Amino acid sequence: MIETLAGPGAGEVEDLTASDLLALARGSKTAEDRAAAELLQVAARWADLHPPESIHTAASFTVAGCEHEEPIAGPGTPLVAEFCVAELGTVLGITSGSAKKLIGHALELRHRLPRLWAQVHAGRVPAWRARAVAEVTIHSTPALTREAAAFVDAQVAAVAGKIGPAQLDRLVAETIKRHGLAGQDPAADPEDGYLHVDPRHVTIHDEDVHFAGTVRLEAEVDLADGLDLHQALAHRAATLKALGSQESLDARRAKALGDLARTQTALDLFQHGHTSGPDGQALPVAREVVLHAHVDATLSGDTTVFGSTGRLEEGQRLLLLDQLKSWCGDSRTKVTVKPVVDLNQPKAAPGYAIPDRIRELVVLRDRVCVFPWCGRPARGCDVDHVTEYDHDADAEGRPQPGPTHTDNLAALCRFHHRLKTHTAWRYAIIEPGIFEWTSPHGHRYRRDRDGTTALDPPGPGQGPPRIPSPRR
DSSP states (O other): OOOOOOOOOGGGGGGOOHHHHHHHHHHHHHHHHHHHHHHHHHHHHHHHTSOGGGSSOGGGGGSTTOOOEEOOSSTTSOOEETTHHHHHHHHHTSOHHHHHHHHHHHHHHHHHOHHHHHHHHTTSSOHHHHHHHHHHHHSOSSOOOHHHHHHHHHHHHTTTTTSOHHHHHHHHHHHHHHTTTTOOOGGGOTTTGGGGOOOOEEEEETTSOOTTSOOEEEEEOOHHHHHHHHHHHHHHHHHHHHTTOOSOHHHHHHHHHHHHHHHGGGHHHHHTTOOBOTTSOBOOOSOOOOOOEEEEEEEETTEEEEEEEEEETTTTEEEEHHHHHHHHTSTTOOOOOOOOOOTTSOOEESSSOOOHHHHHHHHHHHOBOOSTTOOOBGGGSEEEESSOOOTTTTTTTOOOSSOEEGGGEEEEOHHHHHHHHHSSOEEEEEETTEEEEEOTTSOEEEEETTEEEEOOSOOTTOOOOOOOOOOO
């Protein structure tokens, strides 16, 4: 077990000398590395307790959506029961996907990179560096055999604790290529390698949104296409200036690119004031982008006052009202204003099917999958009956235990929907938008609009929950 690092309290740190602070920093880092190494060992042991044999019975494989065995590391590592990652993830306060990656790294290190595994537990290599190597060997294309992974292990283990992450990545990549472990790459041929490479791409970095509401775009296109695009942007930028635009050339070119995306071949007609074809029918837009924007509004007398900021569902990003106004200012932008949905007004429907009006309320209320720590947007999730709908209740004259009612519905991503359906995970609605989950081992979590709160550890005077034997 990890030894507790005895150090001064927060108020006493200010009294330490420079030498004492360095000693404390080094001791804290050592304890952190030791804890990370132990966590890898815990993750590997957790996988040992949940082999494919722990899935109830072979008959369960005939049920759609049930748990299955899953490889989460390289060839030669043991398979695990798919749903075991969820409980480890919730205890650690991470997503199920992150827990799956942690277990995969642990198995990869223990079974295919044993030298590096030993270095981690000897304190000579930090766990995060070892996990970086495991990530590369797990996802190498084509997959590395066990023997190939062992060769990488032998090359890397000796220096993994002495070099930085960039050098480490290069060393792993070089080892794989130098010894032909990843197959021959025709693109690397100095004579005609370019014949095997198509560098064309268009990348929009929508994960990095500037506070002004802009994103970066980079592309590599055919020379002819590039020249044509340059000419089109220059022409449109000049047109905007002639129409009175006071924006800079760069800003006008950026706006021209957006106009080009919206109108494509119809651009010339629009520039000349034509919005319909020869038969009088409206010209179709080149594409439609649907954005779900939420902006608070209040009434001041007879005037509606909108808040200056809102929320964009796509990417869960902050939205400025001025941005929304500028997007809607284009005459070719179709704006749909939906009626306000009162999230406090419950809705119900007969039968099992969930109407769109009820689904929309659940999506707006929950925002994301309501499983602990999950953040998948609710609009792409399933809507689950928290208490299972009984399809035979009406025919047998019994009350319906799981009605299609907003007080009995929640947004769950497909993985966690399957988890809830086919395992001992259970949850209940405390009040609309607030859920309390109980794991198979008795750990409890509260999920609300602000996120996840662990309701463990037990209160004073209570022992830890009894952990049952693993399923066999």
